[in-house]
Every structure is written in structure tokens, then in C-alpha cells.
Amino acid sequence: MIKKPSIKKWKKYFHSRGVSDEVISEYLPYIKKIQGNNAPVIFEFEHLSRLIGIKRCELAKIVNSPENYHRKFSIPKRKGGRREIVSPYPSLLHCQTWIYKNILLPQPVHDCAHGFVPGRSIITNAEKHLSKKTLLKLDLKNFFPSIPINWVVNYFSSLGYANNVAFYLAALCCYEGKLSQGSSTSPYLTNILLLSLDRRLIGLANRYDLAYTRYADDLTFSGNYIPHKYIDIVSGFIDDYGLSINPEKTRLHTKQGQRIVTGISVSGNELKLPRSTKRELRKEIHYIQAFGFLSHVTKKKIKHPCYLESLIGKFGFWLHVEPNNNFAKKALEHLSEIRHSVTT
Numbered sequence: 487m488i489k490k491p492s493i494k495k496w497k498k499y500f501h502s503r504g505v506s507d508e509v510i511s512e513y514l515p516y517i518k519k520i521q522g523n524n525a526p527v528i529f530e531f532e533h534l535s536r537l538i539g540i541k542r543c544e545l546a547k548i549v550n551s552p553e554n555y556h557r558k559f560s561i562p563k564r565k566g567g568r569r570e571i572v573s574p575y576p577s578l579l580h581c582q583t584w585i586y587k588n589i590l591l592p593q594p595v596h597d598c599a600h601g602f603v604p605g606r607s608i609i610t611n612a613e614k615h616l617s618k619k620t621l622l623k624l625d626l627k628n629f630f631p632s633i634p635i636n637w638v639v640n641y642f643s644s645l646g647y648a649n650n651v652a653f654y655l656a657a658l659c660c661y662e663g664k665l666s667q668g669s670s671t672s673p674y675l676t677n678i679l680l681l682s683l684d685r686r687l688i689g690l691a692n693r694y695d696l697a698y699t700r701y702a703d704d705l706t707f708s709g710n711y712i713p714h715k716y717i718d719i720v721s722g723f724i725d726d727y728g729l730s731i732n733p734e735k736t737r738l739h740t741k742q743g744q745r746i747v748t749g750i751s752v753s754g755n756e757l758k759l760p761r762s763t764k765r766e767l768r769k770e771i772h773y774i775q776a777f778g779f780l781s782h783v784t785k786k787k788i789k790h791p792c793y794l795e796s797l798i799g800k801f802g803f804w805l806h807v808e809p810n811n812n813f814a815k816k817a818l819e820h821l822s823e824i825r826h827s828v829t830t
Contacts (some may be wrong), residue, residue: 488526488537488588493518524592528651538584540577541776548578549657556661572666581658582670589655595677596684600748602673608748608809611701615752618697621745624720625735628664628765629703630672632729637679638665664781673702683727690719690793701748708752712738750807758806767800771817779824786801794825 491499496517500510512528520527528534535542548555555578560568574582595603598613615621626632635656642652659671666672684700691698694716695817696709705720717738721731739745742754744761751758783793790796798821804814 487592490521490526491604493521515649515758516646516778521644525589525645525647528647528655530651531654534651534654537588538581540581544577545581548704549654552578552657552661556666558665570669572661573668574666574670578658579670580630585655586671586674589642590674590678593678594673594681596681596688596700598684598688598699599680599737600699601677601704603677608701608750609757611699611706611753612747612750613757614697614699615706615708615745615747616757617752617755619740620712620797621737621739621747622707622712622717622779623719623735623737623739623747623751624705624707626705626724627730627732628704629729630667630669630676633665633676633679635660636664638675640677641679643695669760670729676702680727683729686723690723705749706747713741714738716816749791757807759807767797767804767814767817770797770803771820774824775820779828785793794828797821798825 493514496514497510500513505513517527525795526537528537531545532542537546540543552817556572557575558570558572560570563569598608600608616779629732638656638659639649639652642655643649645652647655659669659675660666661669663673687700687705688698691707691709694708694709694712696712699706707716707720717736724731744751746752746760749763751760773786777785779794782788798818801814801818801821803813805818809815
């Protein structure tokens, strides 16, 4: 993270460079506002290129033609269909990573936001909804692409940056005039840009004595009772904000049964992996133990080059959710032994 010199040091620096007192008096308010918002000072384009550590001509190409620094591809969705991903090339990713670490990460987000926030996760998101009688799950439709570049420009301007600097920063974070699904800045930017919406929704939740969390585009409310009209009230807040709810993914759970929040079961007093996930993992480890790892891979025609590592990761996650699960512990030990034998 960039060091932020004091105003006294800025004055000393300007005087050493022969800058007049009149010009310094114009610079200082600009510096004070930006540093007051815990962000690094950026005066103009060349200054930005030096801070990021990329040549000015290369940065100009990225800002003026961001479409040439992205690649598009799609991945299958868990429940059918495909999700389009726009991935930045390394030079643009370098710029986005700098913006994320030095400008975005120090900015405040709401306590109810759990996605892509250091120290928070799908686990901290789910545990807020343990053992609740009713559970409401909502999904924001076309989340990242619904946030236009002017929101991002206005945000950087609110930090104190000059209009041209705010545009350069926003251009590095956007694709085709909106946030992209694959940008490294998109997740944390949404947490920042939705701060006021989160405040309104937590205020609404408090009035109904409900818990509220948001993990990216997944909104979850829980409590003793959630009236059906509550969905319309929340939808109204979302619409007013310029976003929309995906009605196909709206779920209000009022009866007993398994409740899943960000991939974790919150039905009882403790977080657990969903039964269906456990079933699949138990089946995998059973076949491996019964027939041997190589025979299992051959018989099932598994071609994934990182299958073993993936399986180890899944059992590691199971233990992360359920630290005292002996089956998961033993399975992980067995898989680790297999990895050791394969690599030695």
C-alpha cells in the first residue's frame, strides 16, 4: 500500500520543486480531501502511470480501448445455462490489482457485506442465519453488468479525484461501460457502491426483527416471521436503487427442512455441509478406498488433471465448515497419503 505523505511533507516537496505558493494553495485542498478519504493522491495521467508502474503509452491504450484487454468466455451454471465471464489480460489485471489494494480496500463497507471482504466468507455469511424459523433468499439480476461506469466515475470523484482521474480509474475497472464479471475490482466495488442500499436493507430488517446479510448478489433475511409483503418491500428498495431482483431465484422458507445459505446448511444449531454434497463426497472416497485411487480414476474415466487436489480441497472445506467431523478428517488423511505416494 502506498505511503501517504503529510501535508507538511507535500508543502516541502512542492517548494523543493519550485512550485509557487499560489499553485500550492490550489493543490493542498485537493490533497487533503483525497487523503481524508484514505486514498492515494493522483494528480494526472502520467502520475497514475508511475504509481501503477506501467508505461504511459501502455496505460493510454488500456484506458482508450479496454475491449482489447479482455477476453470473453462462458462457464456452465450450476443449475443450467451458461455464465459469461470477461477476464482482463495481465497488464489490465495489474492495474486493477493496484486500484483494489491502494484505493478500494481501505474504503468502508457495511458489516452485512460478506463477499470478498477480508476476514469474512460464505461461512460468516451463513452463520448469521442459523436455526431461524423463516428464511428469505433473494438474488440480484445481472449483478455486475447492472452497475454502469458513471456510478464508478462518481464514486472516484466523491473521494476527491479530479474528473479526468476519476474517469481513468473507472475505465480501468469497467468493460463496455459497466462492471465486468471477471474484473478483480468488481466484487469490492459493488460492496462500496451498495453501502447505502445495505444501510437501507439492514434498517428494514431491524424493523421486522430480522437478520440480513449480502454475499455479492445473494441477499438473505431470516427471523421468526417474514410476511410475504416483505419481498415486495425489499424489491421496491432494490428497484429504487437501479437494480432488480431475479424472481426465479426468490425463495421464502417457512417450513422445516434443509436451508442452504451460500452453499452451507443452516437448518440446525451448527453449520453443516448440505446432505447432497456429503453424499457425493462419501461416494467418491468409498470407491477410492474400495478399488484404489488409480483404478477408480481409470474406471470412472476421470480426466481432470487436478482431480486429487480438487477432492482434497473439498474435504478440506468440509472440515472448515464442520471442524469436528471425524469422517472428513480420516478421508482427508487418506487422500493426503495418496498424494504423497503419487508425488514421491
